[in-house]
Amino acid sequence: GAVVSQHPSWVICKSGTSVKIECRSLDFQATTMFWYRQFPKQSLMLMATSNEGSKATYEQGVEKDKFLINHASLTLSTLTVTSAHPEDSSFYICSARDAAGGSYEQYFGPGTRLTVT
Amino acid sequence: AQSVSQHNHHVILSEAASLELGCNYSYGGTVNLFWYVQYPGQHLQLLLKYFSGDPLVKGIKGFEAEFIKSKFSFNLRKPSVQWSDTAEYFCAVSPHRNYQLIWGAGTKLIIKP
Secondary structure: OOOEEEEOOEEEEOOOOOEEEEEEEOOOOEEEEEEEEEOOOOOEEEEEEEEOOOOOEEOOOOOOOOEEEEEEEOOEEEEEEOOOOHHHOEEEEEEEEEOHHHOOOEEEOOOEEEEEO | OOEEEEOOOEEEEEOOOOEEEOEEEEOOOOEEEEEEEEOOOOOOEEEEEEOOOOOEEEOHHHOEEEEEHHHOEEEEEEOOOOHHHOEEEEEEEEEOOOOOOEEOOOEEEEEEO
16 A cells, blocks of 8 residues: 655756646645655755645745746646756756655655656 | 754664764754654654653664663664664654754765675
């Protein structure tokens, strides 16, 4: 149980285009999803916290107009990188918190490798 | 500001050696503590967690961790490592009743066969 999927697993796009990454909880409902960015040889950096049916809460320094997050259902959150630039190339990881039982545990997706050329 | 520090970025051990990875956090209140593992090419998986109760927690694959509140530490241990334990290990902390995780920088563990 508690499986989180991400799609696509990797994507290459041209500078100036937009890319959408999906995060799905496959066997549980997730009221809260988190989006992280992981740089090479560094830890995960929380970008935003996404609650179903409401606006995402972005961390300091993360541009909300550039990284659009939508959490329209209890099983799906999307991250859209708008007008992507090479510096946006990174590994993006989502996690989801099971809505049942008040668990503090997060379940992680496999990540999406974004390369902007 | 709240932070989590992991003492070693890289650790290299031989099979059957004992392992201890350090993790310290800075937060004065009640916390939930986690160790996650990321095997090569795989996504993050929960190794073990501490919410309350016995400060010595046992996780999967023979790992355990001890919460020492006075030292703000949550060190990960395994008495005898295997080659398959080669992975990156992340310590994470969330303040009580807060679902956000604060992450350490990770420790890359390499086990020599």
